[in-house]
Amino acid sequence: MDSIIERDSMQYDVVIVGAGVAGLSAAIRLKQLAAAHNREISVCVLEKGSEVGAHILAGAVFDPIALNELIPNWRELGAPLTRSVTSDEVWFLTTEKKWKMPLTPPSFQNEGNYIISLGVLCRWLAEQAEGLGVEIYAGFAAAEILYHADGSVKGVATGNMGVGKDGQPTAHFQAGMELHAQQTLFAEGARGSLSKQIIQQFALDRDSQPQTYGLGIKEIWEIPAEHAQAGLAIHAIGYPLDMNTYGGAFVYHLDNNQVALGFVVGLDYQNPYLSPFEEFQRFKLHPAIRPMLENGRRIAYGARALVEGGLQSLPKLSFAGGVLIGDCAGFLNVPRIKGSHTAMKSAMLAAEAVFAVLAQHDGELPEQNSTASSYQMRFENSWLYQELHEVRNVRPAFKWGLLPAMAYTALEQYVLKGRGFWTFKHHCTDSGSLKKAAECRPIEYPKPDGKITFDRLSSVFLANVSHEENQPVHLQLHNPRLAIDVNFTEYASPETRYCPAGVYEIVQENGEPRLQINAANCVHCKTCDIKDPTGNITWVCPEGGGGANYAEM
Structure with missing residues (x-):
């Protein structure tokens, strides 16, 4: 449909996809550099939330x-x-x-660090960016990458609004907008949909190890005052995994008798x-955790993939x-289970490389390898x-x-500190790690009690998820038959369990199993x-503005 619909376009020096800490830090740094060099550059940030x-x-x-x-x-x-911690x-x-x-x-020593809401920090960073002249457009999802004739990236286009489930324009249709730039910065977070395409298009991961991820699930609770210890940071390993x-x-432990509980499982x-x-629900039932939560109230829920491959998996x-x-x-x-300070630093380094290239090529498309070599060099010479x-x-x-990993980690952190001449490889991809169901034992999980443990649908309600109902499903199956012929038959439909939002469900239709996708539940993890x-x-990407609204998570 996009090929026959005319779209308006806007030109910027830099377009940034994503208003997280990385995207906003890059925007701020670009404007700081422009001011320091008495130059004007136009910077636009798109945010799908x-x-x-x-x-x-x-x-x-x-870590500040x-x-x-x-x-x-x-x-x-x-x-x-x-x-502060x-x-x-x-x-x-x-x-x-x-x-x-x-x-x-x-890695768990947090003196000088702060327990925060990253969403609140991002809103503050957005205020700083706008004060410097950055244009930020929330509710507009970058849905398509635009290319020049020579194959270089020209910019992005926002998604069309008002497209029905049948893929056809409705009465509320609005065409997306093209945003052209000399440089486009992708800051979408873990497994960004456009970043994934860019990595594949330019074979950016050709010389790196496969990326690996974890799934992080988080709740905010109000707990009795006698159990609150503002500033205490606890990390736990072992049970229930x-x-x-x-x-x-x-x-x-936050202020105001609140605690943030989180659970991460490597994918x-x-x-x-x-x-x-x-597994997260079972964790909350542990004798060291449950007494803290009893007579408390769960007030927020969310889930997100996090990237875990490290240096050897960087594209x-x-x-x-x-x-x-x-x-x-x-x-x-x-x-350290920390990615905010590293994301910010990568964004600052990239902004410095991009600004240097723009300054050298005013009014012209910059030489692409100059950005690449500058960014890579700055990264390799940084903390x-x-x-x-x-x-x-x-x-x-x-x-x-x-246990062997804990022993090796102790050796690394107390003795080697990265000085070993070896670099370990990850053993497989996350998608390739599952064993067949016949080789594994089913896990019996306790039913939710509605006080400490909960089901997924009531949890999604606390994530404030909202999607326009009449839009194409944004979770696409390349081959619908595989969901039954392979996933259901050989793997017992793992998508019905690994999804933290109850999106995937096996239903019976005319006596045959069918995968039902409840896309409205999706928290974009x-x-x-x-x-x-x-x-x-x-x-x-679904329509811009859809998904969770985590407020102060």
Whole structure:
């Protein structure tokens, strides 16, 4: 349909896809550089959420190292970093017991860090960006990559609005807008739909290891005052996951008698009967956790994939016409469970490289390799590269199992500190890790009690999910028969368990199983795009403004 519909266009120097910490940091840095050099550059940021921060979900214990560089006077400007971490604890959980580690590993030492809402921080960063002249358009999803005749990226187009389920324009149809730029920065977060296409189009991952991901699930609770310990950051490993499944949990004590509980499961897990959502519910029933939550109230829920591959899984960062920044490239520091400061730093480095190239080629399309070499060089000479290099072997070590990996991690953090001459490989792709159902034992999960544990539909309600009902399904099956012939028959339909929002359901139709997709439930976590064993599911952008609205998550 797009090929026969005329779209208006706008020209910018730089277009940024995504208003997370990476996209906004890049926009701010570009404007700072322009002001310092007495130049004018036009910068536009597109955000698919209904407002800046609506789709932002993170733990989040925040390291301000990059913010200190980007906006040194952030305290005077009222940045929403108010609750500092006062103490750290690391727990090893068995079925009934909690063992507190006598020493906090370096990766979990959070002195000088803050427990924050990343969505609130993004809204504050957006205010700083707009104050510098950045144009931010929330509720407009970048749905298509535009190319020049020579194959370089020309910009992006926002999605058409008012398209019915049948793919035809409705009475409310509005054509998307083309945004052309000298440089396009993709800052979509983990498994970005356009970033995925860019990586494939330019073979950016040709020389890197396969990317691997985790699924993070988070709840905010109001708890009784006697259990609140504002500033305490707890990380837990062990129960309820088995020794061969990577993952862990966190409990961050906020102000106002609130706690953020989170659970992360590596998406390279093997048992198709495993449900990350249900494992999280079991975690909350542990004797060390449940008393904290009793007589409390759950007030928010969300889920998001996070990128875990580390340095060896980073694709090439630049391509003809633009760059990748933040988690769509994969800058998360896995042992620290922190990606915000690394995303911000990658964005600042990219902005500096892009600005230098624009300054050299005023009014002309810049030479593409100059951006690439500059960005890569700046990255390799930064503290960001050093930080990721030191921890590059931690995540792949978990292919040996929990206890050997913990021993190796201790060796890395206390002795080697990344100085080993070796770099471990990840053992497989996440989609290729599942065993057949016949090889695995089903997992019996307890029914939700509605007080501590809950079902997925009531959880999605707390994520404030909203989608225009009359629009094409944004979760696309390349071959619908595979959902039954392979997923159902051989893997017991794992999509009905790994999805944390109840999107996928097996129903009976004329005595035969059929996969039903409840797309309106989708929280945009991208797990299905990652974990499907046949790679049969592709997540594409729904209409702008749809999805979760996480408010202060």
